[in-house]
Amino acid sequence: MIKAILFDIDNTLFPSGEFAELARRNAINAMIEAGLDADATETYAKLKKIIKKYGPNYPKHFNALLRELSMGNDPKIIAAGIVAYHQAKASIFPYPDVPKTIIQLREKGYRICVASEGRALKQWDKLIRLGLHNIFHDVFVTSRKSEKFYRSVLTKLKLKPQEIMMVGDSIEKDIRPARKLGITTVLVSSHPSKEGDYRINKISELPAIIERLEND
Amino acid sequence: MIKAILFDIDNTLFPSGEFAELARRNAINAMIEAGLDADATETYAKLKKIIKKYGPNYPKHFNALLRELSMGNDPKIIAAGIVAYHQAKASIFPYPDVPKTIIQLREKGYRICVASEGRALKQWDKLIRLGLHNIFHDVFVTSRKSEKFYRSVLTKLKLKPQEIMMVGDSIEKDIRPARKLGITTVLVSSHPSKEGDYRINKISELPAIIERLEND
DSSP states (O other): OOOEEEEOOBTTTBOHHHHHHHHHHHHHHHHHHTTOOSOHHHHHHHHHHHHHHHOTTOTTHHHHHHHHTTOOOOHHHHHHHHHHHHHHHHSOOOOTTHHHHHHHHHHTTOEEEEEEESOHHHHHHHHHHTTOTTTOSEEEEESSOOHHHHHHHHHHHTOOGGGEEEEESOIIIIIHHHHHTTOEEEEEOSSOOSOSSEEESSGGGHHHHHHHHHHO | OOOEEEEOOBTTTBOHHHHHHHHHHHHHHHHHHTTOOSOHHHHHHHHHHHHHHHOTTOTTHHHHHHHHTTOOOOHHHHHHHHHHHHHHHHSOOOOTTHHHHHHHHHHTTOEEEEEEESOHHHHHHHHHHTTOTTTOSEEEEESSOOHHHHHHHHHHHTOOGGGEEEEESOIIIIIHHHHHTTOEEEEEOSSOOSOSSEEESSGGGHHHHHHHHHHO
């Protein structure tokens, strides 16, 4: 019997990829408006390479971009990029069915948790901006979603693997390590897949799956 | 004859103090809503002490605040404070008469500049959010508004002291060092003062002062 449901954040509770792309494109347009002499499409491709090279948490992507474009450190252009980037990243919204489905599951008596990979402050920042920070019972943030992480969640919740469900979009992080421990896994994906015990397109499909599972 | 006008940013172009106080009060309310067990008024007083102790550019005021309150590092509470703080600080607006007065002076042929103390990126960030970043001809940012700084501005603009006017709210930073060099100074203040060649309540009083000066 399922007692707790764990949710991934990025691309599970909100369209993270879409907002990140929008934020980067906004930043580049703002930098060009502020005086950067470059083509928007080419600059976006260069920025993506820089993010890949330095990682997403590196704080000076735009400085690296200007170096890549053989420009000096221009605070007007960098500030323009940062302002536009943050304005887009600050206005994230959950997938429309997410808040009501989670509240509905909570009211049915399930323990509703977040299981997220990243920096605690950054993941909490997202939950707050999504307006979900007071809905979850527990928020678990780890630097890597390994089997060890899922085992530590079981210990903290004082539950057995068969009492937990993990919901997420990443086969590598949300499905495989959790499933190895016997946790019921639900893949959020629009593409057919053999991974996960269940696959859903939208979070609103979750209550029906849980109901079926409880009646088996 | 005046050829260039230098403007201070904080409390000259926008009510910086008011927004900073609003941002801090919002942050504390958000932290209490996120679980901080403290009184808002007392916490605000503690935060002000911390900002005084560590300086305004220290990036971890809220961590220091939780330590001061003998609480551990709680990422939910800190993230709640950061989000609320940035949302308030991100929505700064110029004093209502500032944009049209500056554009009017620019159209009359004056070189319109910013002379600001702080970090270049942070000062540009403000100009961009105020929607003024494309109106100024030049932006000069220094770590300290000393006589040396004003001399370097004269050199960069290739102008003599009597061709420049400095407008700002700080006697220490905007008036005294500029006046020593012979720059015409205008104090923005609602209190009578013997400092500065002129005193105005609002930026919109500036064109009349310049006109009188030119006709003398």
